[in-house]
Amino acid sequence: MFLKFYGLKEQPFGVTPDPRYLYLSPAHREALASLFYGIEVGRGFLALIAKPGMGKTTLLFHLLEKFRNSAKTAFLFQTQCTSREFMRFLLAELGYDTGDHDFVKMHEEFNKHLLREARAGNRFIVVVDEAQNLDPSVLETIRLLSDFETPKAKLLQIVLAGQPELADKLASRNMAQLRQRISLVSGLKPLSIEDTRNYIQHRLKVAGYEGGNLFTPQALADTAEFTEGIPRNINNFCFNAMSLACAMRQTTIDAAIVREVISDLDISQYVTEHRPADRSVARLAAGGEEIRSDYEWTAPRPVETLAGVSGTQSEAAAGLLARKKAKGESLTPAEARAFLEQITRSLKGGQS
Numbered sequence: 001m002f003l004k005f006y007g008l009k010e011q012p013f014g015v016t017p018d019p020r021y022l023y024l025s026p027a028h029r030e031a032l033a034s035l036f037y038g039i040e041v042g043r044g045f046l047a048l049i050a051k052p053g054m055g056k057t058t059l060l061f062h063l064l065e066k067f068r069n070s071a072k073t074a075f076l077f078q079t080q081c082t083s084r085e086f087m088r089f090l091l092a093e094l095g096y097d098t099g100d101h102d103f104v105k106m107h108e109e110f111n112k113h114l115l116r117e118a119r120a121g122n123r124f125i126v127v128v129d130e131a132q133n134l135d136p137s138v139l140e141t142i143r144l145l146s147d148f149e150t151p152k153a154k155l156l157q158i159v160l161a162g163q164p165e166l167a168d169k170l171a172s173r174n175m176a177q178l179r180q181r182i183s184l185v186s187g188l189k190p191l192s193i194e195d196t197r198n199y200i201q202h203r204l205k206v207a208g209y210e211g212g213n214l215f216t217p218q219a220l221a222d223t224a225e226f227t228e229g230i231p232r233n234i235n236n237f238c239f240n241a242m243s244l245a246c247a248m249r250q251t252t253i254d255a256a257i258v259r260e261v262i263s264d265l266d267i268s269q270y271v272t273e274h275r276p277a278d279r280s281v282a283r284l285a286a287g288g289e290e291i292r293s294d295y296e297w298t299a300p301r302p303v304e305t306l307a308g309v310s311g312t313q314s315e316a317a318a319g320l321l322a323r324k325k326a327k328g329e330s331l332t333p334a335e336a337r338a339f340l341e342q343i344t345r346s347l348k349g350g351q352s
Helices: 026-040 056-066 083-093 103-119 136-145 164-171 173-181 193-206 217-227 231-247 255-264 314-326 333-351
Strands: 045-049 071-076 123-128 157-162 182-187
Touching: 026 045, 026 056, 026 157, 026 182, 045 056, 045 164, 056 071, 056 123, 056 157, 071 083, 083 103, 083 136, 103 123, 136 157, 136 173, 157 164, 164 173, 173 182, 193 217, 193 231, 217 231, 217 255, 231 255
Parallel strands: 045 157, 045 182, 071 123, 123 157
Antiparallel strands: none
């Protein structure tokens, strides 16, 4: 919707882990270098642990891209499975036929292919994402895979990536053997305000943006605080902020727009008194003021109308936008949000 308005070639704040958009903060660069080095020197087991939304998957895709021409690679994310299902997923990801083989047969099949790649001089890399969901029995299966080795080198490099719960599992007493085999552990930290600015600029540049600074300094500071430096949060926030600014015909996102987006993304307004929300997401970035001081149920706000126009009269809403534009005026945040909602409603009606 706003691509033409901002002169973009594609959506800069999408929800897929596209390696082209990877921004290497100091922590991300260090983690990538550590994983790359661990694979290069054949350390066997490596781990990447970070909170949700920190960009683990994007970083891992970027890592595998570096070995695209020199290694056989598999990327697994189906982690709620049995050991037999895991082996089937692994062989299928590698392009091997699993047929109706039992677990032992699949294990032998994997070993055969592993030796074949080793004789050809290729590395063999398996990345398991969302590994915190793996059952202990499946983790034990993965540990046994690492037994494939020669007297001089490991034949298989395994990267376990997951949320902090993965560290909890690895720290348990019954995971001692697996934990001892993990030679390198990397983590990711939230982005600083400066890194948040660079992250936003990087993604805009990749998407073809050639304008000036999109956020004012205060808007950027508020954005960084509200999103807590988590890339996935930043993507979602920037998409909403750009959509609202586009509806208001503003090429720069200021503190007023940011405050409006913060209010719109405040999940606590939908939380019942029986399930309290995380207060950190209900905090206004500017000044740290709480949006709401209690957790009582509050009915969702009704959609604002444009100067008394009902929510279904999108033609009248468009007319209001035209009159504002003719006078050189911008829509207020409330008017812009209602305008966007009416456009959405109109589009849905056209699809029915």
